[in-house]
Amino acid sequence: MSEASSVSERALQIWKAGVKAVDSESLVCNAIQVTDHELTVCGHSISLQGHENLLVVGAGKAGSGMAAGVEAALNGALLEQRTSGWVNVPADCVRPLSHIHLYPARPASLNEPTAEGVYGSRQILQKISNLKQDDICLVLISGGGSALLPAPLPPVTLEDKQSVTRLLMSSGATIQELNCVRKQISQIKGGRLAAAATCGTLITLIISDVVGDPLDIIASGPTVPDSSTPTEALEILNRFVSDPQQVPDSIWSVLKADQTSLPAQAVSGQTKVLNQIIGSNATALEAAKKKAEEAGYEIVSLGSENEGTASGTGIELAELCLKIRGGEGPGSKPVCILSGGEPVVDLSSTQNPGKGGRNQEVVLAALQRLWEEDLAGICILSGGTDGEDGPTDAAGGILDSLVLQRAHALPIDPAPFLKDHNSYPCLAQVGGLLKTGATHTNVMDLRVALVE
Incomplete structure (x- = not known):
């Protein structure tokens, strides 16, 4: 087993320990x-x-x-x-x-x-x-x-609800904003x-x-x-929707009639x-921490409530790994960075979003940030604890020196893939997809980064 595959295997075992706990x-x-x-x-x-x-x-x-x-x-x-x-x-x-x-x-x-x-x-x-x-x-x-x-609350139809759900998701609405609207209809x-x-x-x-x-x-x-109200749902729609005609009339009528509170x-x-x-995610994070400690890693925990953007999360993880390896970051090698939560992918930033999920985008962004680096002893894994990441058959992605070597050998440029939120085909080509199948649980995402 190569050094890269062994560090990736250790990261995967830590991730799996977190999932098993939930x-x-x-x-x-x-x-x-x-x-x-x-x-x-x-x-x-x-x-x-x-x-x-x-x-x-x-x-x-x-x-x-x-x-x-x-x-x-x-x-x-x-x-x-x-x-x-x-x-x-x-x-x-x-x-x-x-x-x-x-x-x-x-x-x-x-x-x-x-x-x-x-x-x-x-x-x-x-x-x-x-x-x-x-x-x-x-x-x-x-x-x-x-x-x-x-x-759906009549006269709202399933098709009406589907269209407004897709509209809000593609516009970058948070899960809280999405659920506020869904509850009111x-x-x-x-x-x-x-x-x-x-x-x-x-x-x-x-x-x-x-x-x-x-x-x-x-x-x-x-x-x-x-605790939410139809008025709040209306405010969310007005904030994310530039053209009111994009939202079905039935939804406007139900929310404005104030019949649903x-x-x-x-x-x-x-x-x-x-x-x-x-x-919860904290349950999984604690189990992953215990597994990593048993393997001899010093823990740097970023907590279980991380949000932000998927690409930003990937860049931050990559930079933290470099700081730790250079002796400038928290902890002394070997270090295991743990992070939980759920970042978002803002699909509104491109007209033709590709195929992928937030965890795959985390890893793709890290790949781009670390393109010129030596990744020996570094691994970044990001996976949905449910085994699903976006509309794909992958749970997320994994980056190590072997993945980076394959990307260089092709060669492949991660930038256009990242711009189009098209992480799946890029990671598929370089062997960076994490596939687990359905795990029958779901506590958001769990990220494991190792620096050895």
């Missing part, structure tokens, strides 16, 4: 304890009389593992036989379970609402509104839940799912994919009171609602 099945299974007389979820105990039904619903990229975790926790208990459920997941996450139906609400690598997603969301709304007062509802929410739980988001519940107790288990773990933003907060007290009603985060 394994959705384990997180959920560990959060639930059950006896014949009591169900305990994250320390909240519910007395069982032996006749309650448990409905499990939800959506997200981690939904498959989370649902499997529920079934594993209930295995052999009397409540298991009174359990049913429906969870919307990406198509490549579907697998057979004993009691909970996993429904393919969108194709793999297409993080947009679909007609299938609307159908699945209506099934969930119907099931949750037919519960009895002594029934229990467990809601499983993870990243990607917004696109997997589309239930939804029958599920912004606490409306909890408001539809007719059971006595509803507990939501959440794997966070948003910086700072705000409950009302993750998957657009289907069981959390909505939901009073905070309406979320609870007769239902006791509890929201609990069971995994």
Whole structure:
């Protein structure tokens, strides 16, 4: 094994340790304890009389593992036989379970609402509104839940919602801004799912994919009171949209009619609602830190709340690696730089954006910055913990001296690829793609940079 491949392998093992710590099945299974007389979820105990039904619903990229975790926790208990459920997941996450139906609400690598997603969301709304007062509802929410739980508020259609979602994403809107608009045109988001519940107790288990773990933003907060307003949604649209005709009339009419705001007290009603985060980017970062320390690295942690642009993030990581190698940066070699969060790619900067994702752009920007450098002993890895990065089959990218050598040998100029946000084909040519397949979890991105 060459020096470059060995340092890359170490970076990958550290990254994988972070992802393993937020394994959705384990997180959920560990959060639930059950006896014949009591169900305990994250320390909240519910007395069982032996006749309650448990409905499990939800959506997200981690939904498959989370649902499997529920079934594993209930295995052999009397409540298991009174359990049913429906969870919307990406198509490549579907697998057979004993009691909970996993429904393919969108194709793999297409993080947009679909007609299938609307159908699945209506099934969930119907099931949750037919519960009895002594029934229990467990809601499983993870990243990607917004696109997997589309239930447009009439007269808004799915096509209307898709067009405004694409428009905002391509204009550089943050996830918070995007979710604000989506909540105001939804029958599920912004606490409306909890408001539809007719059971006595509803507990939501959440794997966070948003910086700072705000409950009302993750998957657009289907069981959390909505703090945003139609007026705020209108302000966001007006800020990002130069031509009002780009936004469907139905969306303008719904937002201007102010019909969608939901009073905070309406979320609870007769239902006791509890929201609990069971995994986050900080969880993954801590596990990666432990793995790196065990391998002998000194840790330089940039924290789990990094945002900014993908290209800027890549340049900053590259420059920090050079400073550390030159003895000017924090830490003494060997050093492991850890960084979590979710930068953005502003597609509005080019008329013809190419194929890629934010993690691939991080690595491509680092490649350009380090073009004239010797990368011996340096590796930069950036990957989405869900195994997806943009509409591609890659989780992200990885840069080491071998990747740089291949780029020089072709030769390939990263600048036009970076300008057009076309990172995938560039990294594919130089062997810089990170491919893991679906991981069944999602806590944003995890970046590992090693300087040896």
